[in-house]
Amino acid sequence: MTADKLILACSNCGAKNRVPVSRINEAPKCGKCKEFLPVESLSRPVIVMDNTFDREVMSSSMPVLVDCWAPWCGPCKAIGPVMDELAIKYRGRLKIAKLNVDENPMIGSRYSISSIPTMFLVKNGRIIDKLIGALPKEQLESQIARVLG
The missing domain is CATH 3.40.30.10 (Glutaredoxin)
Structure with a gap:
């Protein structure tokens, strides 16, 4: 994994999602179930x-x-x-x-x-x-x- 991407697990379905750090403030959604990813835990x-x-x-x-x-x-x-x-x-x-x-x-x-x-x-x-x-x-x-x- 490169430093410019994070892996976030979806709290709904558990799928692992690669999210660019530059887009972390854009309310990313899970690629599998489309639920919002738990980025608040990063704060x-x-x-x-x-x-x-x-x-x-x-x-x-x-x-x-x-x-x-x-x-x-x-x-x-x-x-x-x-x-x-x-x-x-x-x-x-x-x-x-x-x-x-x-x-x-x-x-x-x-x-x-x-x-x-x-x-x-x-x-x-x-x-x-x-x-x-x-x-x-x-x-x-x-x-x-x-x-x-």
Whole structure:
């Protein structure tokens, strides 16, 4: 899959549809059943877990920013609204994913997450960058620009 197209599964019939990123705001319809495709899900972070991480992050057709967090972490709570803003701003070009490390210890262990918030930028199944701490939005956008480049 090329970076200029997304694969969206129809919520009605389950068919997989290739949608050009340039047309994501045109209310795309399923090629099989003609129902509208669920593009609104691209405007908010995706919750990932140990059992969905590889599929949602490592096999994603677009770059992913993964926010590893915990509910008791103050800086994690502070960065939450920034992740929501980034999901809207980069809709169709970058997936934002959130992983609760308390509930999903396997991924935390696999990637040696020892402090939170920790964020990963993933492209084509590879971790491009690891960011630690509640970074300012501008700094995150600078890192995102490198990946989307």
